[in-house]
Amino acid sequence: MKNKVNVNIITLGCSKNTVDSERLMRQLKSNKFNLIDDPNKAEVLIINTCGFIEAAKEESVNTILSAVELKKKGNIKKIIVAGCLSERYAEELKTDIPEVDAFFGTEKYEDILNELGGKLKRELLGERILSGPAHTAYLKISEGCDHPCSFCAIPLMRGLHISKPIEELVKEAEFLVKNKTRELIIIAQDTTDYGKDIYGERCLHKLLTELSNIEGVEWIRLMYAYPSHFPKEIINVIAQNKKICNYIDIPLQHISDSVLKSMRRGVTSERIRELVYKFRKNIPDVVLRTTFIVGYPNETEDDFKLLCDYVEEVKFDRIGVFTFSVEENTSSFILGNPVPEKIKEERKNILMEIQKEISFKKNKHLIGSNLTVLIERKEGDFYIGRSYRDAPEVDGEILMPVEDKNIEYGNFYETEIYDCNEYDLFGKIDK
DSSP states (O other), X not given: OOSSOEEEEEEOSSXXXXXXXXXXXXXXXXXXXXXXXXXXXXXXXXXXXXXXXXXXXXXXHHHHXXXXXXXXXXXXXEEEEEEHHHHXXXXXXXXXXXXXXXXXXXXXXXXXXXXXXXXXXXXXXXXXXXXXXXXXXXXXXXXXXXXXXXXXXXXXXXXXXXXXXXXXXXXXXXXXXXXXXXXXXXXXXXXXXTTTTTTSSOOHHHHHHHHHTSTTOOEEEEOXXXXXXXXXHHHHHHHHOTTEEEEEEOOOBOOOHHHHHHHTOSOOHHHHHHHHHHHHHHSTTOEEEEEEXXXXXXXXXXXXXXXXXHHHHHOOSEEEEEEOOOOXXXXXXXXXXXXXXXXHHHHHHHHHHHHHHHHHHHHHHHTTOEEEEEEEEEETTEEEEEOTTOOTTTSOOEEEEOOOTTOOTTOEEEEEEEEEOSSOEEEEEOO
């Protein structure tokens, strides 16, 4: 396919997919393709799919079918499907949706470029075109996962754990900072496994220190930390390094030992409790975010009550709740799906209502305090920003009345909190 073709990329799923699309965008631009935001005006449409749970798979399939309809109208000349769904179900998709021109798995940048008549430029592999605001960027430090969690299909789609060398990640971060990035959000399937495959030890703390030495980096935020072998060195570096946010995202999934064992999480309730205690003891004002799965096949009413009691007891700052999704070729598949969907949704709603009250009380305690806020955008009469307490997209925000038109997006401002609701704060920027 000749150059100067209009290409649109639709990215579905998690932040790891976002990074993949951003890397591909840089390669496409270097091959002189025109990147456009409107799929209706594209000649080539690339869909970076998610295949993690049933709802994500359904969204991906529906997006592909919508693209096929555009192609039938003559707007699109070529549809390329990539990412997790394509990695996992390529043969089925080829049979069911023959209108798609090509299917590729995850991180198949070179194959996609070859399909379009382009060429992979290896010297640009650490470079990206950010799809969101320049001041915040995800930094994917590894790919794949070695954990045998019974409910999870990620190893089927992303393979086993492969770390990216520290020097490459530092180079990528330096590229981002030169392009006005001030917050790095560390992501992977499991960030705490970083380094074990190439350095012979888990050394995320060393990477975090190296990244913090980059001039221009203001915040470093840790996501997707696994609880079963959380290195104590990470706790120390978060507590001591001012550039690393006192914020940890650590998916726990449950607190019942019987459920955790069946999930094959490699961790016990006692270990989880000890770890959370260490976080709060050693890291001042630490913000803890976690996720839970409800409706797992062996989750009884007593197990669920135990989970509710734990959430009320520990009072996490942020939680997300997912309902169990049956995934073929995972070890939990043989357990079936005995918990009715209605019960799953009820449990999810109960847990989120508990957290809603916890979040409101925590926000009320912040009234009268001052927080450093990264300004993201303006909506109506408010500037919208985040503090160290808030990851983008998944956490709350801080709304500040527009009183000063000289406020610049992507800059940090001291803000006094004067009001709140269940999830968001209201503040006034100090002049």
